[in-house]
Amino acid sequence: MTKYNFYAGPAILPKEVMAEASQSAVEFGGTGLSILEMSHRSKEVAAVLEEAKVSVHELLGTSADEYDVLFLQGGASSQFYMTAMNFLGDDESAGYVDTGAWSTKAFKEASKFGNASIIADSKDTNYNYIPKGFDIDGASKYVHLTSNNTIFGTQFQAFPDSNVPFICDMSSDIFSRKLDMSKFGMIYAGAQKNLGPAGVTLAILNKEFAAKTAREVPTMLDYQTHVKKDSAFNTPPVFPIYVSMLTMRWIKKHGGVAAMQAKNEKKAGLLYDEIDRNTLFYGTAAKEDRSMMNVCFLLHDEALMDGFLKACADANCIGVKGHRSVGGFRASMYNAMPEEGVQTLIDVMKEFENVNA
């Protein structure tokens, strides 16, 4: 019986990706070895790393002349400080848009370097909307955004107009929709939502933007170390990169980012329509800022909560419990979530209304 995995992350991956990864954990590509025990310098694994890098360029429509693609370790949490450490000189300033827990952490780490300040936030209403129309100081080195807020279910529908480049945490919506790459000095994303399993972090750096400041930093924390050695200065996390490569291959096979976007818009439309229609539930995020990836909703009658979670579990919809910061429910619907998973959840909501309304 298929389980529909609505966890926020680590999160659902395509079934065929997991099947191939499973096979390669025993024997990879006719080598007689498991990919888990193969050298990152072997020609077979080097080809995996290369395909992963090239696939990122293909999916984003970027060229290797303009952008560097890195596979790093330490999660987005490490990018919070590495970005400021590398790019924000002691006398430079950067603006941070605080749209939730992860943005707040990014700002906190950056504030140890240069002059970082929060230029807009939605803290007043528990981050249930995306600030708009805020001023961007043209003298800023960069503005930091979190494109999608996993916890609060909000997402930038359009990125602001700005002459200052964005550094954007896209951990929870990379490859879910088309982007105008010209706005970004850098994008980073922990893999464990739309890209692959936990254990690798993707960084895409505009070469012109990403020249390091004069600050001396440990070798491993200098992006240029990894640029020069093509993400293999030291042993990279081979298997997480491999599974990410398979996931990107799956995205390309299924029509690329544009097709993912169409599918994601359809899934999100179906579920938000049900939330708005169903008399038992209501959404938590401002309608114009609703996330396609993480749908947060509450029951008018909180006493029904355990009953609804049980109904979801009985229908094999798992991971629907909301984050403690918002409560209620959260359905995460990354690229790999099939429409029938969303339809199954909607059917549970309808049936639950029939019984409880």
Add this chain to the structure above:
Amino acid sequence: MTKYNFYAGPAILPKEVMAEASQSAVEFGGTGLSILEMSHRSKEVAAVLEEAKVSVHELLGTSADEYDVLFLQGGASSQFYMTAMNFLGDDESAGYVDTGAWSTKAFKEASKFGNASIIADSKDTNYNYIPKGFDIDGASKYVHLTSNNTIFGTQFQAFPDSNVPFICDMSSDIFSRKLDMSKFGMIYAGAQKNLGPAGVTLAILNKEFAAKTAREVPTMLDYQTHVKKDSAFNTPPVFPIYVSMLTMRWIKKHGGVAAMQAKNEKKAGLLYDEIDRNTLFYGTAAKEDRSMMNVCFLLHDEALMDGFLKACADANCIGVKGHRSVGGFRASMYNAMPEEGVQTLIDVMKEFENVNA
């Protein structure tokens, strides 16, 4: 046909570990989900993280009252600077023993903090021995050692007498032999040799030693962040930790570290005996410092090199080519290498002598 994997790292893992990991990549422990798509906060994955931690204590004979066990990202290369950043105050000193490429890098990164100095080295003879009888300044905060030198095939047979605690990089020999833990303030190890696949780094910290200096560091780079959150401050690399946990379970099932040591001594004895007996080959490391893990050897007649590599490949012994810094051949024989793999390599050497002597 079984291939015998003599690669230095990422390296051989037990067949039964890879089989179980492969199964769990499709469906883990009756959850209906792949371990690749499961939340690190789920009770099933939390149990994996807990078993991994407890297994480290069991294998080292340490108690959770005295030692913290962490699973980190970024490889031993990240520990090179994190150790000094966390433990070496601006006015404190530390001694580094330079026994090869990795020690040299550890010293280079540490030299950006406090007063690090090289107190002994074997650079004069291309690191083919382990320095002994060197002085340790009792005022040092710690002395840094690399217990086994993967590239040069040397290994500390016994650790020096010292009142100063050691910080030791055991990436290539952790769990290969019994240790007197009282000598170590901290041990760290990239997983991808004796412990698991690439993508996770083990750190064992003596609680008394590991109090951080006053230096302000990014949250992710403070060991105490990870101690407080039990290695789950942010999303940990779930699958690499899971496979490491399986590998530790395998070690325990096969008699623990003492049994691994007996097996490793036997394998190394067999191969070094053949190198010393065979008229075509000679070892590169000083006999008293020979590594049980990485056996480096050369041909007297270098013209035979390609022929020997071909003979190895024909016998399914792969990864035998030496590192460019030493040349010749290197047979890495971690815990998971069965005795018959070593015997197969020895048979190739004997046959090669019969044909070419």
